[in-house]
Amino acid sequence: MKYGGDTSCIEVRSRNNDLIILDAGTGIRRLGNRLIEEGRFRFSLLFTHAHWDHVMGFPFFRPIYDQRTHITITGCPLDQGNMQKLLSHTMSAPHFPVPYDVIKARIEYEQFCEDEFSIGSVQITTIPLSHPNKGVGYRLIEDGKSFVFLTDNELSYRHPGGGRFEDYVAFSREADFLIHDAEYMPDEYPGRATWGHSHYMEALELALAADVKCLGLFHHNQDRADHDVDRMVEACREEIVRRGAVLECFAMAQDRVVRI
């Protein structure tokens, strides 16, 4: 209830009200309903990777069935194909009754394989994630403020194509806000090493080493109860105090708005 039960989806608004959506987990269903209420039809989608929990909301994102909608999917094709093809897997028989072809929205795929590109007033840089089947992390920058989004990233195990801890430190350097995968408790991690996720103390180490201003713990394990997420946050805050560091830390909760 407190932190939420939907899978990954983040809404980012720029100063000019450009709308960037990060991932299409189940949370995008509710976002879609709100965008329709708002009368908003133009936006960009960025994907970290194509594991089900990051794409499974797409068929239930109502704006795709409206011809006024115009979506730009920006990014570099994964080894397994571009996101349009991968999204079409969520809308294929015999798993979903509506084929991808009947989407009424205009969906453009903008290929950017350079490390940097921009959407409206937001400049974006990318980094490969350390995760099975790979993925992409993002840094969004506007007016000198920056927001780094690294989910499904295992900091102490280097998956093929992924970076080292120091690479993520450099990428997150002095960010105003860092959201990082904190799927596990430290004592759970040894049994789940190489699964592609970090424990919260690793996320905290990254935030401290990169000197970021604020850390949001993210990608809560599906079995994590709210009071255990609270415990994670308390443990992080105690550690920050113990080290005499300056860092704001909380756990990401559905519908929470963060102004950067």
Add this chain to the structure above:
Amino acid sequence: MMRFRFWGTRGSMPAPGPETLRYGGNTTCLEVRCDDRLIIHDGGSGIRPLGLELARSMPIDCDIFISHTHWDHIHGLPFFVPLFVPGNSIRIYGPPNPVDLAGVEEVLDKQLAYPHFPVRRDELAANIEYATLKDHQVIDLGFATASTLLMNHPAMNFGIKLKYKGKVFFFTGDHEPFGNIYEPGDAGYEEYDNIVCERRQGLVDFLADVDVLVADSQYTDQEYETKKGWGHSTFRQNLELAMEAGVKRLYLTHHETTRTDVELDAIWDGLQAEWGGCGVEIHLAREGVWFDI
């Protein structure tokens, strides 16, 4: 003794949150117990917490029936812990892919595949057997029998009837009453109407010995007006079906994704007012409660 409980009651997509706490936000999954033997219907997101509960008493032995392979009936399967643990014996029954008639295991191969999931089907460590279902098939489970009936949905969907020690339980999976795809006057209307009548009667006959009917009731009458052909039934259609077939107890499930607890309460009041005394005991499906069959 035969009994069951819902681990998922929701249609289309999980809907977690404060507004769905009482009836539940997980997608379809039912646990049926024949004394200590276990049968599971569907692998929606509700099968994940069921798997966690079962993990406390492994090794387990169970039969899983997949009514059809739309996401909301299978997307919990990769998170069903017992599949990953050696020593568990699990039999998975489901429809073929209607396009190429590939077996149910091949359908799961697409779900457990890079780059959408990090573990492949071959890597599941339990002892798993797959059986692809046909219409009007009777399966001897050793302790009970399961029989299939092809329902009406935009995917091949089998309703499953379970018989155990004189009790009979039926779960529709997703189903919309059979309807004519032609307009009166069109060529083909009458011929198709015969098929519709035959299949409807076939379902009524199939339900004749059923004690407990669990039925897809995603829509209200009003919602159904714009959702004909989507493959789901209304509360009213299921009550009419239960009455015609002489089924005494009806559980209405596959709640519309956006339906809140408060709205379901109102629907419940409406059903009681309209159908109380019709001879069918009516229940709205909710997660977690055991019901005796």
